Amino acid sequence: MNRYLKLVHMEIYRFRYILGGLMALTAVFQISALVSTLLRELSRRELLGENASGSPLSFAWAVASTNFWFIIPMLICIAVIAMYVFWIWYRDWVGRSSFIYRLLMLPTSRRHIYLAKGTAILLFILSLLSFQMVLLLVENMIFNLIVPAELRVESFFAEIIQSNLALKVLVPQSFEQFFYAYGLGMLAVFVIFTAIMLERCYRGIGILYGILYVGACVLVVTSPVLFLGLDESIYYFYPGEILAIASALCGIVLVISLLLGFRLLGRKITV
Protein backbone atom coordinates (compact mmCIF):
# COMPACT_ATOMS: atom_id res chain seq x y z
CA MET A 1 0.00 0.00 0.00
CA ASN A 2 2.79 2.32 0.98
CA ARG A 3 4.67 1.68 -2.24
CA TYR A 4 1.45 2.08 -4.24
CA LEU A 5 1.02 5.57 -2.77
CA LYS A 6 4.66 6.35 -3.55
CA LEU A 7 4.07 5.29 -7.13
CA VAL A 8 0.99 7.52 -7.34
CA HIS A 9 3.06 10.39 -5.98
CA MET A 10 5.78 9.71 -8.54
CA GLU A 11 3.29 9.68 -11.43
CA ILE A 12 1.81 13.00 -10.29
CA TYR A 13 5.30 14.46 -9.86
CA ARG A 14 6.21 13.48 -13.42
CA PHE A 15 3.08 15.19 -14.81
CA ARG A 16 3.30 18.27 -12.61
CA TYR A 17 4.55 20.71 -15.27
CA ILE A 18 1.96 19.63 -17.83
CA LEU A 19 -0.79 19.80 -15.19
CA GLY A 20 0.40 23.23 -14.08
CA GLY A 21 0.59 24.32 -17.73
CA LEU A 22 -2.98 23.17 -18.39
CA MET A 23 -4.22 25.03 -15.33
CA ALA A 24 -2.35 28.18 -16.34
CA LEU A 25 -3.69 27.91 -19.91
CA THR A 26 -7.26 27.55 -18.61
CA ALA A 27 -6.86 30.53 -16.29
CA VAL A 28 -5.31 32.75 -19.00
CA PHE A 29 -7.96 31.88 -21.63
CA GLN A 30 -10.93 32.27 -19.32
CA ILE A 31 -9.83 35.34 -17.35
CA SER A 32 -8.69 37.26 -20.41
CA ALA A 33 -11.94 36.39 -22.24
CA LEU A 34 -13.99 37.42 -19.21
CA VAL A 35 -12.15 40.71 -18.70
CA SER A 36 -12.28 41.72 -22.37
CA THR A 37 -16.00 40.80 -22.64
CA LEU A 38 -16.87 42.79 -19.51
CA LEU A 39 -14.83 45.84 -20.55
CA ARG A 40 -16.37 45.75 -24.02
CA GLU A 41 -19.88 45.48 -22.61
CA LEU A 42 -19.34 48.25 -20.07
CA SER A 43 -17.92 50.63 -22.69
CA ARG A 44 -20.78 49.75 -25.05
CA ARG A 45 -23.29 50.58 -22.35
CA GLU A 46 -21.49 53.77 -21.54
CA LEU A 47 -21.53 54.81 -25.18
CA LEU A 48 -25.23 54.05 -25.52
CA GLY A 49 -26.01 55.52 -22.11
CA GLU A 50 -27.60 52.25 -20.99
CA ASN A 51 -25.87 52.11 -17.63
CA ALA A 52 -28.89 53.17 -15.65
CA SER A 53 -31.64 51.80 -17.86
CA GLY A 54 -30.11 48.51 -19.11
CA SER A 55 -30.64 45.17 -17.44
CA PRO A 56 -28.05 44.39 -14.73
CA LEU A 57 -25.11 42.15 -15.55
CA SER A 58 -24.72 38.78 -13.91
CA PHE A 59 -21.68 36.51 -13.71
CA ALA A 60 -23.75 33.74 -15.33
CA TRP A 61 -24.35 36.08 -18.28
CA ALA A 62 -20.60 36.77 -18.50
CA VAL A 63 -19.80 33.04 -18.51
CA ALA A 64 -22.46 32.40 -21.18
CA SER A 65 -21.07 35.25 -23.30
CA THR A 66 -17.58 33.78 -23.22
CA ASN A 67 -18.69 30.22 -23.93
CA PHE A 68 -16.16 29.64 -26.70
CA TRP A 69 -13.12 30.82 -24.73
CA PHE A 70 -14.25 28.86 -21.68
CA ILE A 71 -14.69 25.67 -23.66
CA ILE A 72 -11.45 25.78 -25.69
CA PRO A 73 -9.06 25.29 -22.71
CA MET A 74 -11.36 22.59 -21.29
CA LEU A 75 -11.23 20.73 -24.60
CA ILE A 76 -7.44 21.12 -24.68
CA CYS A 77 -7.26 19.67 -21.14
CA ILE A 78 -9.49 16.74 -22.12
CA ALA A 79 -7.40 16.09 -25.26
CA VAL A 80 -4.12 16.21 -23.31
CA ILE A 81 -5.43 13.86 -20.60
CA ALA A 82 -6.80 11.51 -23.29
CA MET A 83 -3.37 11.39 -24.96
CA TYR A 84 -1.65 10.98 -21.63
CA VAL A 85 -3.71 7.83 -20.94
CA PHE A 86 -1.49 6.25 -23.63
CA TRP A 87 1.68 8.23 -22.97
CA ILE A 88 1.70 7.39 -19.24
CA TRP A 89 2.69 3.84 -20.35
CA TYR A 90 4.61 4.40 -23.55
CA ARG A 91 6.87 7.10 -22.07
CA ASP A 92 8.36 4.35 -19.88
CA TRP A 93 9.31 2.25 -22.91
CA VAL A 94 10.50 4.73 -25.52
CA GLY A 95 13.52 6.98 -25.66
CA ARG A 96 17.05 6.82 -24.30
CA SER A 97 15.90 5.66 -20.90
CA SER A 98 13.56 2.70 -20.36
CA PHE A 99 12.06 3.42 -16.97
CA ILE A 100 9.82 0.37 -17.34
CA TYR A 101 12.85 -1.79 -16.45
CA ARG A 102 13.06 -0.07 -13.07
CA LEU A 103 9.30 -0.08 -12.51
CA LEU A 104 9.02 -3.81 -13.20
CA MET A 105 11.96 -4.53 -10.91
CA LEU A 106 10.50 -2.70 -7.92
CA PRO A 107 10.11 -5.00 -4.92
CA THR A 108 6.36 -4.52 -4.92
CA SER A 109 3.41 -6.15 -6.62
CA ARG A 110 3.26 -5.11 -10.27
CA ARG A 111 -0.45 -4.43 -10.01
CA HIS A 112 0.53 -1.36 -7.98
CA ILE A 113 2.12 0.13 -11.12
CA TYR A 114 -1.11 -0.39 -13.05
CA LEU A 115 -3.31 0.97 -10.28
CA ALA A 116 -1.00 3.90 -9.58
CA LYS A 117 -1.16 5.02 -13.21
CA GLY A 118 -4.97 4.72 -13.17
CA THR A 119 -5.20 6.61 -9.88
CA ALA A 120 -2.92 9.32 -11.24
CA ILE A 121 -5.17 9.82 -14.30
CA LEU A 122 -8.23 10.07 -12.01
CA LEU A 123 -6.43 12.59 -9.80
CA PHE A 124 -5.39 14.67 -12.82
CA ILE A 125 -9.02 14.83 -13.97
CA LEU A 126 -10.34 15.69 -10.51
CA SER A 127 -7.63 18.27 -9.91
CA LEU A 128 -8.38 20.00 -13.22
CA LEU A 129 -12.07 19.94 -12.33
CA SER A 130 -11.40 21.33 -8.86
CA PHE A 131 -9.17 23.98 -10.35
CA GLN A 132 -12.00 24.97 -12.68
CA MET A 133 -14.32 25.33 -9.69
CA VAL A 134 -11.84 27.50 -7.82
CA LEU A 135 -11.19 29.47 -10.99
CA LEU A 136 -14.92 30.21 -11.27
CA LEU A 137 -14.82 31.72 -7.78
CA VAL A 138 -11.79 33.81 -8.73
CA GLU A 139 -13.50 34.88 -11.96
CA ASN A 140 -16.59 35.83 -9.96
CA MET A 141 -14.38 38.05 -7.80
CA ILE A 142 -12.85 39.62 -10.92
CA PHE A 143 -16.37 40.17 -12.26
CA ASN A 144 -17.31 41.95 -9.03
CA LEU A 145 -14.19 44.10 -9.23
CA ILE A 146 -14.84 45.19 -12.82
CA VAL A 147 -18.61 45.64 -12.82
CA PRO A 148 -19.89 48.40 -10.52
CA ALA A 149 -22.23 47.19 -7.76
CA GLU A 150 -25.23 49.09 -9.17
CA LEU A 151 -24.88 47.34 -12.54
CA ARG A 152 -24.70 43.75 -11.37
CA VAL A 153 -26.80 41.03 -9.84
CA GLU A 154 -25.56 37.96 -8.01
CA SER A 155 -25.61 34.58 -9.73
CA PHE A 156 -26.17 31.22 -8.09
CA PHE A 157 -23.45 28.63 -8.61
CA ALA A 158 -25.87 26.22 -10.31
CA GLU A 159 -26.89 29.04 -12.63
CA ILE A 160 -23.25 29.65 -13.56
CA ILE A 161 -22.69 25.94 -14.30
CA GLN A 162 -25.83 25.80 -16.44
CA SER A 163 -24.78 28.87 -18.43
CA ASN A 164 -21.80 27.06 -19.99
CA LEU A 165 -22.14 24.13 -22.37
CA ALA A 166 -18.97 22.34 -21.20
CA LEU A 167 -19.48 22.98 -17.48
CA LYS A 168 -22.99 21.57 -17.75
CA VAL A 169 -21.47 18.26 -18.91
CA LEU A 170 -18.35 18.28 -16.73
CA VAL A 171 -20.11 19.20 -13.48
CA PRO A 172 -23.39 17.28 -13.42
CA GLN A 173 -25.91 18.57 -10.92
CA SER A 174 -26.60 15.23 -9.24
CA PHE A 175 -24.03 12.96 -7.64
CA GLU A 176 -25.57 10.01 -9.47
CA GLN A 177 -24.87 11.62 -12.86
CA PHE A 178 -21.39 12.57 -11.71
CA PHE A 179 -20.73 8.98 -10.65
CA TYR A 180 -21.96 7.54 -13.95
CA ALA A 181 -20.06 10.02 -16.12
CA TYR A 182 -16.73 9.74 -14.30
CA GLY A 183 -17.19 6.03 -13.57
CA LEU A 184 -17.63 5.38 -17.29
CA GLY A 185 -14.59 7.57 -17.97
CA MET A 186 -12.42 5.55 -15.57
CA LEU A 187 -13.80 2.31 -17.00
CA ALA A 188 -12.65 3.51 -20.44
CA VAL A 189 -9.21 4.34 -18.97
CA PHE A 190 -8.78 0.83 -17.54
CA VAL A 191 -10.02 -0.82 -20.75
CA ILE A 192 -7.43 1.21 -22.70
CA PHE A 193 -4.73 0.35 -20.14
CA THR A 194 -5.44 -3.35 -20.63
CA ALA A 195 -5.41 -2.91 -24.42
CA ILE A 196 -1.99 -1.23 -24.05
CA MET A 197 -0.83 -4.20 -21.94
CA LEU A 198 -1.96 -6.55 -24.73
CA GLU A 199 0.03 -4.52 -27.25
CA ARG A 200 3.11 -4.40 -25.00
CA CYS A 201 2.97 -8.16 -24.38
CA TYR A 202 2.32 -9.36 -27.91
CA ARG A 203 3.64 -6.34 -29.88
CA GLY A 204 2.57 -6.61 -33.60
CA ILE A 205 -0.36 -8.97 -33.17
CA GLY A 206 -1.01 -7.32 -29.81
CA ILE A 207 -2.29 -4.20 -31.60
CA LEU A 208 -5.03 -6.36 -33.11
CA TYR A 209 -5.75 -8.00 -29.74
CA GLY A 210 -5.97 -4.55 -28.15
CA ILE A 211 -8.38 -3.21 -30.76
CA LEU A 212 -10.52 -6.33 -30.52
CA TYR A 213 -10.53 -6.09 -26.73
CA VAL A 214 -11.64 -2.44 -26.76
CA GLY A 215 -14.31 -3.27 -29.39
CA ALA A 216 -15.61 -6.19 -27.33
CA CYS A 217 -15.77 -4.05 -24.17
CA VAL A 218 -17.64 -1.26 -25.98
CA LEU A 219 -20.10 -3.82 -27.37
CA VAL A 220 -20.69 -5.39 -23.96
CA VAL A 221 -21.18 -2.05 -22.19
CA THR A 222 -23.53 -0.65 -24.84
CA SER A 223 -25.41 -3.90 -25.47
CA PRO A 224 -28.27 -3.22 -22.97
CA VAL A 225 -29.03 0.08 -24.69
CA LEU A 226 -28.48 -1.31 -28.20
CA PHE A 227 -30.46 -4.51 -27.80
CA LEU A 228 -32.93 -3.76 -25.01
CA GLY A 229 -33.46 -0.04 -24.98
CA LEU A 230 -33.78 1.27 -28.52
CA ASP A 231 -36.44 -0.98 -29.93
CA GLU A 232 -39.53 0.27 -28.16
CA SER A 233 -41.66 -2.59 -29.47
CA ILE A 234 -39.91 -4.85 -26.92
CA TYR A 235 -41.02 -3.97 -23.42
CA TYR A 236 -39.41 -6.77 -21.48
CA PHE A 237 -37.51 -4.44 -19.16
CA TYR A 238 -38.18 -1.19 -17.34
CA PRO A 239 -35.60 1.59 -17.91
CA GLY A 240 -34.40 1.08 -14.34
CA GLU A 241 -33.75 -2.59 -15.06
CA ILE A 242 -31.84 -1.77 -18.25
CA LEU A 243 -29.73 0.66 -16.21
CA ALA A 244 -29.08 -2.06 -13.64
CA ILE A 245 -28.02 -4.51 -16.37
CA ALA A 246 -25.76 -1.87 -17.94
CA SER A 247 -24.20 -1.11 -14.54
CA ALA A 248 -23.60 -4.82 -13.87
CA LEU A 249 -21.98 -5.24 -17.29
CA CYS A 250 -19.77 -2.20 -16.64
CA GLY A 251 -18.73 -3.79 -13.35
CA ILE A 252 -17.90 -7.07 -15.11
CA VAL A 253 -15.88 -5.27 -17.82
CA LEU A 254 -14.02 -3.33 -15.10
CA VAL A 255 -13.16 -6.47 -13.13
CA ILE A 256 -12.06 -8.36 -16.28
CA SER A 257 -9.95 -5.39 -17.43
CA LEU A 258 -8.24 -5.10 -14.06
CA LEU A 259 -7.60 -8.83 -13.68
CA LEU A 260 -6.36 -9.22 -17.26
CA GLY A 261 -4.20 -6.10 -16.94
CA PHE A 262 -2.67 -7.38 -13.67
CA ARG A 263 -1.98 -10.79 -15.17
CA LEU A 264 -0.40 -9.42 -18.33
CA LEU A 265 1.78 -7.00 -16.36
CA GLY A 266 2.74 -9.70 -13.90
CA ARG A 267 3.40 -12.63 -16.21
CA LYS A 268 3.56 -11.66 -19.88
CA ILE A 269 5.03 -8.20 -20.12
CA THR A 270 8.12 -7.78 -22.30
CA VAL A 271 10.56 -4.88 -21.97
Add this chain to the structure above:
Amino acid sequence: MIEVVDIHKRYLRKKVLSGVSFTAEKGQITCLIGINGAGKSTILKAIMGLIPLNSGSIRIDGEQTGKAVYEKAAFVADHLTMPLAMKLSEGFQFMEEFYESWDSERACELMQFFKLDPKERIGNLSKGNAAKYSLLLGLSQDTEYVLMDEPFSGIDMFSKELITEVFASELMGERGVLLTTHEIHDMEYLIDKAVLLQDGVVRKSFNCEDMRSSEGKSVTDVMREVYQP
Protein backbone atom coordinates in the same frame (compact mmCIF):
# COMPACT_ATOMS: atom_id res chain seq x y z
CA MET B 1 23.19 -19.48 -6.45
CA ILE B 2 21.42 -18.47 -9.66
CA GLU B 3 20.20 -21.60 -11.41
CA VAL B 4 19.10 -21.40 -15.01
CA VAL B 5 17.59 -24.71 -16.11
CA ASP B 6 16.70 -25.58 -19.70
CA ILE B 7 15.20 -22.21 -20.64
CA HIS B 8 13.61 -21.69 -24.04
CA LYS B 9 12.55 -18.39 -25.55
CA ARG B 10 11.02 -17.73 -28.93
CA TYR B 11 10.03 -14.42 -30.54
CA LEU B 12 7.33 -15.41 -33.04
CA ARG B 13 9.10 -18.13 -35.05
CA LYS B 14 12.64 -17.11 -34.16
CA LYS B 15 14.28 -19.20 -31.45
CA VAL B 16 16.38 -16.98 -29.19
CA LEU B 17 17.18 -19.45 -26.43
CA SER B 18 17.15 -23.21 -26.90
CA GLY B 19 17.61 -25.10 -23.68
CA VAL B 20 20.10 -22.85 -21.90
CA SER B 21 21.30 -24.15 -18.52
CA PHE B 22 24.05 -22.86 -16.23
CA THR B 23 24.65 -21.68 -12.69
CA ALA B 24 26.24 -18.55 -11.24
CA GLU B 25 27.60 -18.83 -7.72
CA LYS B 26 27.85 -16.24 -4.99
CA GLY B 27 31.34 -14.75 -4.59
CA GLN B 28 32.20 -15.43 -8.24
CA ILE B 29 32.13 -13.41 -11.43
CA THR B 30 30.35 -15.40 -14.11
CA CYS B 31 30.51 -14.08 -17.64
CA LEU B 32 28.07 -14.84 -20.45
CA ILE B 33 30.10 -14.51 -23.62
CA GLY B 34 28.81 -14.47 -27.15
CA ILE B 35 28.51 -12.38 -30.26
CA ASN B 36 25.57 -10.01 -30.77
CA GLY B 37 22.29 -11.91 -30.96
CA ALA B 38 23.58 -14.92 -29.01
CA GLY B 39 20.87 -14.42 -26.37
CA LYS B 40 22.98 -12.96 -23.54
CA SER B 41 20.74 -9.99 -22.70
CA THR B 42 17.62 -12.14 -23.05
CA ILE B 43 18.95 -14.46 -20.34
CA LEU B 44 19.57 -11.56 -17.92
CA LYS B 45 16.12 -10.11 -18.62
CA ALA B 46 14.55 -13.52 -18.06
CA ILE B 47 16.36 -13.91 -14.74
CA MET B 48 14.99 -10.52 -13.64
CA GLY B 49 11.45 -11.40 -14.79
CA LEU B 50 11.43 -8.74 -17.50
CA ILE B 51 10.43 -11.12 -20.27
CA PRO B 52 8.32 -14.30 -20.11
CA LEU B 53 9.92 -17.62 -21.04
CA ASN B 54 8.35 -20.33 -23.17
CA SER B 55 9.69 -23.04 -20.89
CA GLY B 56 12.38 -23.79 -18.32
CA SER B 57 12.96 -22.46 -14.85
CA ILE B 58 15.10 -19.89 -13.10
CA ARG B 59 15.79 -19.86 -9.37
CA ILE B 60 17.77 -17.48 -7.21
CA ASP B 61 18.82 -19.19 -3.97
CA GLY B 62 15.99 -21.63 -4.59
CA GLU B 63 13.33 -18.91 -5.08
CA GLN B 64 11.37 -18.27 -8.26
CA THR B 65 11.63 -14.79 -9.80
CA GLY B 66 9.27 -12.47 -7.99
CA LYS B 67 9.16 -9.24 -6.03
CA ALA B 68 11.32 -10.64 -3.20
CA VAL B 69 14.09 -11.35 -5.68
CA TYR B 70 14.46 -7.64 -6.48
CA GLU B 71 15.89 -7.06 -3.01
CA LYS B 72 18.29 -9.96 -3.60
CA ALA B 73 19.51 -9.26 -7.12
CA ALA B 74 20.25 -5.94 -8.82
CA PHE B 75 20.25 -5.48 -12.57
CA VAL B 76 22.50 -3.01 -14.38
CA ALA B 77 21.07 -2.65 -17.87
CA ASP B 78 23.11 -1.49 -20.86
CA HIS B 79 21.15 1.77 -20.92
CA LEU B 80 19.59 4.19 -18.44
CA THR B 81 16.56 2.97 -16.53
CA MET B 82 15.62 6.17 -14.73
CA PRO B 83 13.56 9.10 -16.07
CA LEU B 84 15.82 11.53 -17.92
CA ALA B 85 14.20 14.56 -16.29
CA MET B 86 15.29 13.39 -12.83
CA LYS B 87 18.42 14.74 -11.19
CA LEU B 88 20.98 12.15 -10.11
CA SER B 89 20.13 12.85 -6.48
CA GLU B 90 16.41 12.39 -7.20
CA GLY B 91 17.25 8.99 -8.66
CA PHE B 92 18.89 8.13 -5.33
CA GLN B 93 15.80 9.32 -3.46
CA PHE B 94 13.61 7.13 -5.67
CA MET B 95 15.78 4.08 -4.99
CA GLU B 96 15.86 4.79 -1.26
CA GLU B 97 12.08 5.03 -1.12
CA PHE B 98 11.46 1.74 -2.87
CA TYR B 99 14.34 -0.57 -1.95
CA GLU B 100 15.08 -1.73 1.57
CA SER B 101 18.45 -2.93 0.29
CA TRP B 102 19.47 0.60 -0.78
CA ASP B 103 22.66 1.79 0.90
CA SER B 104 22.79 5.61 0.78
CA GLU B 105 26.28 5.78 2.23
CA ARG B 106 27.68 3.50 -0.44
CA ALA B 107 25.83 5.48 -3.10
CA CYS B 108 27.50 8.71 -1.93
CA GLU B 109 30.91 7.03 -1.87
CA LEU B 110 30.45 5.74 -5.41
CA MET B 111 29.20 9.14 -6.51
CA GLN B 112 32.48 10.66 -5.37
CA PHE B 113 34.50 7.79 -6.79
CA PHE B 114 32.93 8.22 -10.24
CA LYS B 115 33.08 12.04 -9.91
CA LEU B 116 29.39 12.51 -10.74
CA ASP B 117 27.46 15.66 -9.89
CA PRO B 118 24.25 14.91 -7.93
CA LYS B 119 22.62 18.08 -9.26
CA GLU B 120 23.03 17.02 -12.88
CA ARG B 121 20.00 15.79 -14.82
CA ILE B 122 20.15 12.13 -15.81
CA GLY B 123 19.29 13.09 -19.38
CA ASN B 124 22.42 15.26 -19.61
CA LEU B 125 24.84 12.43 -18.78
CA SER B 126 27.33 11.35 -21.43
CA LYS B 127 27.36 7.66 -22.42
CA GLY B 128 30.27 6.92 -20.10
CA ASN B 129 28.72 8.77 -17.16
CA ALA B 130 25.36 7.11 -17.84
CA ALA B 131 27.09 3.71 -17.61
CA LYS B 132 28.74 4.77 -14.34
CA TYR B 133 25.43 5.99 -12.94
CA SER B 134 23.68 2.73 -13.90
CA LEU B 135 26.48 0.77 -12.25
CA LEU B 136 26.25 2.99 -9.20
CA LEU B 137 22.52 2.32 -8.85
CA GLY B 138 23.14 -1.42 -9.11
CA LEU B 139 26.05 -1.53 -6.69
CA SER B 140 24.45 0.73 -4.10
CA GLN B 141 21.82 -1.90 -3.48
CA ASP B 142 23.00 -4.27 -0.81
CA THR B 143 22.10 -7.33 -2.85
CA GLU B 144 23.63 -10.78 -3.03
CA TYR B 145 23.79 -10.80 -6.82
CA VAL B 146 24.47 -8.16 -9.43
CA LEU B 147 23.57 -8.75 -13.07
CA MET B 148 25.24 -6.51 -15.63
CA ASP B 149 24.45 -6.26 -19.30
CA GLU B 150 27.48 -5.17 -21.34
CA PRO B 151 28.93 -2.87 -18.66
CA PHE B 152 31.80 -1.78 -20.94
CA SER B 153 29.84 -1.27 -24.11
CA GLY B 154 30.68 1.97 -25.93
CA ILE B 155 32.42 3.76 -23.10
CA ASP B 156 35.83 5.42 -23.08
CA MET B 157 39.08 3.87 -21.83
CA PHE B 158 39.24 5.83 -18.56
CA SER B 159 35.64 4.99 -17.65
CA LYS B 160 36.42 1.34 -18.36
CA GLU B 161 39.39 1.53 -16.02
CA LEU B 162 37.28 3.06 -13.27
CA ILE B 163 34.59 0.40 -13.63
CA THR B 164 37.18 -2.39 -13.69
CA GLU B 165 38.63 -0.93 -10.52
CA VAL B 166 35.21 -1.28 -8.89
CA PHE B 167 35.04 -4.93 -9.98
CA ALA B 168 38.29 -5.67 -8.22
CA SER B 169 37.40 -3.64 -5.12
CA GLU B 170 35.74 -4.73 -1.89
CA LEU B 171 32.53 -3.07 -3.13
CA MET B 172 31.78 -6.32 -4.90
CA GLY B 173 32.37 -8.16 -1.63
CA GLU B 174 30.99 -11.68 -1.58
CA ARG B 175 28.37 -10.95 -4.17
CA GLY B 176 27.73 -13.12 -7.14
CA VAL B 177 28.20 -11.22 -10.38
CA LEU B 178 26.68 -12.32 -13.66
CA LEU B 179 27.63 -10.18 -16.61
CA THR B 180 27.47 -10.29 -20.37
CA THR B 181 30.01 -9.13 -22.87
CA HIS B 182 31.20 -9.59 -26.39
CA GLU B 183 34.53 -7.87 -25.64
CA ILE B 184 36.32 -10.23 -23.28
CA HIS B 185 39.72 -8.44 -23.33
CA ASP B 186 38.68 -5.79 -20.81
CA MET B 187 37.87 -8.28 -18.10
CA GLU B 188 39.42 -11.61 -18.93
CA TYR B 189 41.59 -11.57 -15.81
CA LEU B 190 38.59 -10.72 -13.59
CA ILE B 191 36.18 -13.50 -14.40
CA ASP B 192 35.92 -16.81 -12.56
CA LYS B 193 33.54 -18.67 -14.83
CA ALA B 194 32.76 -18.34 -18.52
CA VAL B 195 29.62 -19.46 -20.32
CA LEU B 196 30.02 -19.38 -24.10
CA LEU B 197 26.78 -18.88 -25.99
CA GLN B 198 26.01 -19.21 -29.66
CA ASP B 199 22.60 -18.95 -31.31
CA GLY B 200 20.81 -19.38 -28.01
CA VAL B 201 22.71 -22.52 -27.00
CA VAL B 202 25.46 -22.94 -24.39
CA ARG B 203 28.49 -24.17 -26.38
CA LYS B 204 30.83 -24.43 -23.43
CA SER B 205 30.87 -23.58 -19.75
CA PHE B 206 34.07 -23.68 -17.69
CA ASN B 207 35.97 -22.40 -14.70
CA CYS B 208 38.63 -20.03 -16.04
CA GLU B 209 41.29 -20.86 -13.45
CA ASP B 210 40.85 -24.61 -13.95
CA MET B 211 41.09 -24.14 -17.69
CA ARG B 212 44.30 -22.14 -17.33
CA SER B 213 45.94 -24.63 -14.96
CA SER B 214 44.77 -27.89 -16.56
CA GLU B 215 44.87 -27.05 -20.26
CA GLY B 216 46.91 -23.84 -20.28
CA LYS B 217 44.24 -22.01 -22.26
CA SER B 218 42.94 -18.50 -21.74
CA VAL B 219 39.28 -17.59 -22.21
CA THR B 220 40.19 -16.11 -25.60
CA ASP B 221 41.83 -19.41 -26.65
CA VAL B 222 38.70 -21.36 -25.75
CA MET B 223 36.55 -18.80 -27.55
CA ARG B 224 38.63 -19.31 -30.72
CA GLU B 225 38.11 -23.06 -30.49
CA VAL B 226 34.37 -22.69 -30.01
CA TYR B 227 33.57 -19.86 -32.39
CA GLN B 228 36.23 -20.47 -35.09
CA PRO B 229 36.72 -24.25 -35.13
